Amino acid sequence: MSRAKLIYINIDGFSYSYLDLLRRMGRSAELDELISEALLLENLSSGLISITNPMQGAILAGAWSDRTQNIYQHYDPDSGEVVKHRRTLAAENVGQLFHRHGDTVVSIHQFMLAGNPCEYGDKNATYVTVPRQPSNAFDRLQLLEDLLRRNTVLSGETSITYPELPDFIAVYIDDIDSLGHNNDYENYPRRRLFAERQLDIAERLQLILRRILELYRLSRSGKDGARIIWLITTDHGMTPFYGKSSLPLLIKELDAAGLTCRLPEERCAGTLLVALPYTIELALYPTRALTAEESRRIMAICAAQPYVRKVFTRQEMLTEYHMDPRGPEFLLCPTYGEHFYKRDAEPGFFAASHDSCDATSQHIFGLLLGDQVRKGTFQAPVSAIDLMPTILKHAFDYTLSDSVGKVFEGFFC
C-alpha cells in the first residue's frame, strides 16, 4: 500500500469531561460513532503550563517547554519585564518535519505553523485561512472538505489546487475554547451559570463532531481513504472559577511574614517575590537568590492557605515537567473554583480557564482513526507530547529532531 497521510485536527479546549457531558445531554451520537471506529485515548493529559500556545507547540514538537521555549510568559527579574512568548516554537514541529522530507504540508488556521514552515502562497507548505473574520469550525472544516475533494483553495491571494491530497494537514478550531471561557460567542451570550454554558458547549461540540464525521466518511469513499490517519485532539481542557481572586490574600500572607511580594508593576526596593498571575494559577519569581530558609517558609505559607491545592517547586517543574528554566520558582494551583486572576470574577457570572492542575483542564480528549489504527480504547497514561512521535514513527518512520515524547506500541495494528 502507498504511504500514509496525516490529518490533525486540534479542537482547542476539549476537556475529556465533555464526553460525559455529551452523553448526559443525549448529544453523543456522532462522538460515539467516531469512537466506535477509533482508538480512544482514555488517559491523555495536557502539560505544564496548560495554556494554548505552549501546549499547541508542545504537541507539534513532541517536546516540553525546555525545548520549545514557550511557557506563555515569564518574569525577568533583572530587567523587571514580563516577557510574552507568543508563538515561539524553538523545537522542530511536525510541519517542518514533513517539509524537510519533501512532503506537502497545509495548515488551516494552525497558527503555530504560520511562517514555520507554512506561508501563504507556498504550495509545498501552505497556510490557508478563511477570508472572512472571525471564522468558526464550520468555515475551517469546509477548507478541509475542499482539500479532500481536490477543490481549489485560496492561500492568501493565491489559488492552489492539490491533485494529490497533501501529506500533512493541520486544522485548528477554537469555538469550544471560546465558549468554555464563557466569552460572548456568535449566537451564544455570556452565561451566568456554568451549567448554562455546558449546554452551549454540548450543542456546538456535537455539530463540530457531526461535521468531522461527515468528512471522515467522505474521505473513506475516496481513493486515499485507507491511507489517511486522523488525529483529533486538543491542547487542554477547561476549569470554572468564581468570585474573588485569592491573589491579594496570598500577597498579604507573604508580606505579613516579611517575604515582601508584589505584582511586576508594583515591584519596589524591598520586594523579594514578584507574583505573576496567569488566569487560575500564580507564578512566583524571586528578585534574588533565596536562602534555603526563605524557600522553606514561602513553601510552608503557600501550602498552608486553604485556597491552595498544590505548590509546584522549581525543581519539580524542571525535572518532572521539563519546564523552560526561565520559569518560576513556585507555581501555585488553587483548589477547584478558586483563582489567582488579576481581577475578581464578575459577580453573578462564572469564569473559566485552563491553567489548572485540576482534571477538568489536564485530562484531555484524543482519538485516532484510520485503517492502520487499532480500534478500541488505550488505557495507559499518554501525554500530549507522545501523540506525534508515536504516529510519526509507526506510520511514517519519521522522528522529530527535538522530540522527547514516548513512542507507544499499541496505537496501530
Ligand SMILES: [Zn+2]
Ligand atoms: Zn487552548
